Amino acid sequence: LLDHSRHITEGPGFNVGFVWEDIVYTPLNNCLHGVTMSIVEDICDDSPGITFVRNHLEEDVWHYAEEIFLASSSGGITATQRTGKITEWLQREYIERTKHYDYTTEL
Numbered sequence: 001l002l003d004h005s006r007h008i009t010e011g012p013g014f015n016v017g018f019v020w021e022d023i024v025y026t027p028l029n030n031c032l033h034g035v036t037m038s039i040v041e042d043i044c045d046d047s048p049g050i051t052f053v054r055n056h057l058e059e060d061v062w063h064y065a066e067e068i069f070l071a072s073s074s075g076g077i078t079a080t081q082r083t084g085k086i087t088e089w090l091q092r093e094y095i096e097r098t099k100h101y102d103y104t105t106e107l
Contacts (some may be wrong), residue, residue, distance in 0.1 A: 014078075016069070018068055077094045
């Protein structure tokens with residue numbers, strides 16, 4: 001999950017999100033801007049008190065992040081061993097939003 005500059009990137013088929021002081025961080029470069037993480041960004045943008053930031057993330061973010069979650073089209077928002085109230089809230093909001101036509105395509 002590190003690029004040549006030792007910044008956090010995406011994993012194989014998923015994006016990673018870090019929560020610290022009510023801010024959700026995800027890597028800026030060397031990753032696809034996945035649909036699921038884009039929905040996370042929309043959720044945060046619509047919610048006062050929660051900020052979403054795409055930034056260069058040093059590898060030490062693993063140590064100070066309060067929560068860490070994964071985001072993928074196949075798994076939605078996936079909690080890790082370091083989960084909490086924001087990850088759980090994002091999971092609920094993600095499920096609700098994907099029920100609406102703006103986020104789905106009928107086949």
